[in-house]
Amino acid sequence: MNAFADSAQDPSSAVQVVLENSLSNDQPSASSLGVHPVETPTVDTRFYSFGHSGDRPPSLCIAVIGATGELARSKVFPALFALFYSGFLPENVGIFGYSRKPLTDEDLRKLIAETLTCRVDHNEKCGDKLNDFLGRTYHINARHDNKEGMRTLNSRMESIEGNHEANRIFYLSVPQEALSDVSSCLADFAQTQKGWNRIIIEKPFGFDAASSRQLTSSLLSKFEEKQIYRIDHLLGKDLIENLTVLRFSNLVFEPLWSRTYIRNVQVILSEDCGIESRRRYFDGYGIIRDVVHSHILQTIALFAMEPPVSLDGEDIRNEKVKVLKSIRKLELGDVVLGQHKVNPSVMHGEYLTSLTPTFFAAALYIDNARWDGVPFLIKAGMGLIKHRVEIRIQFNHVPGNIYRERIGHNIDLTTNELILRDAPGEAIFLKINNKVPGLGLQLDASELNLLYRDKYNVEVPDSYEHLLLDVVDGDAHLFLRSDELEAAWELLTPVLHEIDEQTVSPELYEFGGRGPVGAYYLGAKHGVRWADD
Ligand SMILES: NC(=O)C1=CN([C@@H]2O[C@H](COP(=O)(O)OP(=O)(O)OC[C@H]3O[C@@H](n4cnc5c(N)ncnc54)[C@H](OP(=O)(O)O)[C@@H]3O)[C@@H](O)[C@H]2O)C=CC1
Numbered sequence: 001m002n003a004f005a006d007s008a009q010d011p012s013s014a015v016q017v018v019l020e021n022s023l024s025n026d027q028p029s030a031s032s033l034g035v036h037p038v039e040t041p042t043v044d045t046r047f048y049s050f051g052h053s054g055d056r057p058p059s060l061c062i063a064v065i066g067a068t069g070e071l072a073r074s075k076v077f078p079a080l081f082a083l084f085y086s087g088f089l090p091e092n093v094g095i096f097g098y099s100r101k102p103l104t105d106e107d108l109r110k111l112i113a114e115t116l117t118c119r120v121d122h123n124e125k126c127g128d129k130l131n132d133f134l135g136r137t138y139h140i141n142a143r144h145d146n147k148e149g150m151r152t153l154n155s156r157m158e159s160i161e162g163n164h165e166a167n168r169i170f171y172l173s174v175p176q177e178a179l180s181d182v183s184s185c186l187a188d189f190a191q192t193q194k195g196w197n198r199i200i201i202e203k204p205f206g207f208d209a210a211s212s213r214q215l216t217s218s219l220l221s222k223f224e225e226k227q228i229y230r231i232d233h234l235l236g237k238d239l240i241e242n243l244t245v246l247r248f249s250n251l252v253f254e255p256l257w258s259r260t261y262i263r264n265v266q267v268i269l270s271e272d273c274g275i276e277s278r279r280r281y282f283d284g285y286g287i288i289r290d291v292v293h294s295h296i297l298q299t300i301a302l303f304a305m306e307p308p309v310s311l312d313g314e315d316i317r318n319e320k321v322k323v324l325k326s327i328r329k330l331e332l333g334d335v336v337l338g339q340h341k342v343n344p345s346v347m348h349g350e351y352l353t354s355l356t357p358t359f360f361a362a363a364l365y366i367d368n369a370r371w372d373g374v375p376f377l378i379k380a381g382m383g384l385i386k387h388r389v390e391i392r393i394q395f396n397h398v399p400g401n402i403y404r405e406r407i408g409h410n411i412d413l414t415t416n417e418l419i420l421r422d423a424p425g426e427a428i429f430l431k432i433n434n435k436v437p438g439l440g441l442q443l444d445a446s447e448l449n450l451l452y453r454d455k456y457n458v459e460v461p462d463s464y465e466h467l468l469l470d471v472v473d474g475d476a477h478l479f480l481r482s483d484e485l486e487a488a489w490e491l492l493t494p495v496l497h498e499i500d501e502q503t504v505s506p507e508l509y510e511f512g513g514r515g516p517v518g519a520y521y522l523g524a525k526h527g528v529r530w531a532d533d
């Protein structure tokens with residue numbers, strides 16, 4: 001008999017309670033409930049206070065559904081371990097892997113141990129912490145839409161929670177087609193009534209507006225909006241969080257943040273890797289559904305929104321959705337699609353069999369008072385020359401510049417530019433015109449640099465860590481709310497349908513090249529020179 005059997009409650013009564021009570025029991029944030037950095041325990045406290053109340057903080061159980069999948073192993077478990085390691089999870093935490101594979105707890109521990117690493121900057125006692133973490137990790141073997149499996153999950157969680165206040169997170173790391181069934185089953189049979197329940201679902205959150213609406217309505221029939229966290233790990237990058245910090249906590253940027261001073265904005269997500277290892281996923285979705293509808297549009301929304309009333313997640317989401325709804329209808333003529341050719345370094349490389357794009361560029365306009373007429377050029381692509389993730393803000397010319405004679409003819413090269421970069425190497429640059437030291441008056445376009453690796457001697461946490469901690473803390477500002485999701489699909493769905501109906505062929509481009517030449521024509525059409533070469 002395992003340690004759980006003794007303390008597990010009668011599953012049928014637990015189910016009854018679940019059905020009788022509201023399913024939507026999201027409570028105040030974990031931080032307000034005491035889940036904040038704590039010392040990682042040196043003793044195993046899992047069972048010490050069962051059966052009596054005291055002032056112990058609420059427990060936290062986290063279930064990873066689809067635990068044997070690529071995402072769970074490569075990202076989710078390592079991020080959970082990193083949070084545990086750094087003391088961001090409560091001491092009475094339980095980690096559950098849920099899958100259809102007949103694994104024991106020990107099997108799962110072995111499987112995930114391969115991908116757990118100790119962070120380089122604080123590897124003290126790492127082995128102990130690893131063992132401690134693995135000792136709190138359990139496996140449930142069942143089908144994802146199976147009520148007995150979810151009941152087992154519930155009762156095993158209860159054996160960790162005892163009669164105390166308890167919170168739960170369910171990470172649905174399963175293919176899109178399984179989301180509705182899994183979420184519905186766990187809503188009915190695996191939620192706790194002794195604290196909050198939150199579920200995390202992975203992008204792309206549907207295939208188009210209609211399928212996304214269907215998924216949303218299925219989720220909202222079982223959960224409240226505030227329980228749902230739609231995760232896109234690219235939004236957990238420091239670049240994204242810093243976008244609003246930079247803008248709203250410095251006097252020098254916000255006054256310039258409008259059509260009066262900004263000439264164009266470029267949002268660039270360019271990958272040097274191809275789609276080889278993710279061909280099946282990618283063939284089904286393509287780059288628009290993979291990164292544009294969530295990551296790129298969210299970046300634009302955060303960039304362009306009006307100042308929110310506060311840092312509260314709902315206040316920020318209220319502003320983001322207004323931007324998304326203000327984006328002008330996207331015309332197919334303002335879109336460039338591409339597909340990279342075979343990566344020559346991959347043995348038996350194949351072309352995609354479909355017309356699925358691996359490259360997308362477009363010009364967007366936000367029809368509101370702040371951004372009227374400012375082109376937002378977006379570019380997302382795989383198999384390109386460089387890995388580059390950045391936002392570039394090009395400013396207008398200095399009106400009546402008295403130094404124009406010194407600046408030369410190519411005025412485009414000498415306007416100010418602010419560059420917020422995630423890759424390669426987190427950095428912020430501000431391009432300015434500067435006098436070259438010495439006699440005479442020669443001007444030079446230089447950069448004020450903030451290179452993170454030089455300034456901050458810290459390892460930047462993986463974005464899954466950042467976002468998982470936000471879920472624990474109940475901070476939803478980087479997660480898409482249903483209305484934001486709907487607005488994003490409303491923008492992209494007509495174009496996606498036109499592409500399908502007209503069987504638009506993507507422009508083929510060399511692997512490791514600069515992408516389709518069409519992107520340069522697009523830039524020229526909107527008076528923008530791509531600045532990522
Ligand atoms: N991998 C990545 O980099 C990214 C993934 N995502 C999203 O994350 C989710 C998970 O990704 P990934 O791990 O790659 O996915 P996988 O295809 O590897 O599936 C994950 C696990 O889900 C279980 N599973 C598979 N099919 C079904 C099904 N029909 N019903 C129920 N369970 C099923 C399997 O576990 P078992 O057989 O053990 O039960 C599988 O190991 C997906 O929604 C994907 O869109 C998003 C962005 C990037």
Ligand SMILES: O=C1O[C@H](COP(=O)(O)O)[C@@H](O)[C@H](O)[C@H]1O
Pocket residue numbers: 233234271290291
């Ligand atoms: O979600 C995705 O992200 C990766 C890039 O993630 P990173 O953490 O390595 O920057 C991208 O390659 C992939 O297409 C997309 O699905």
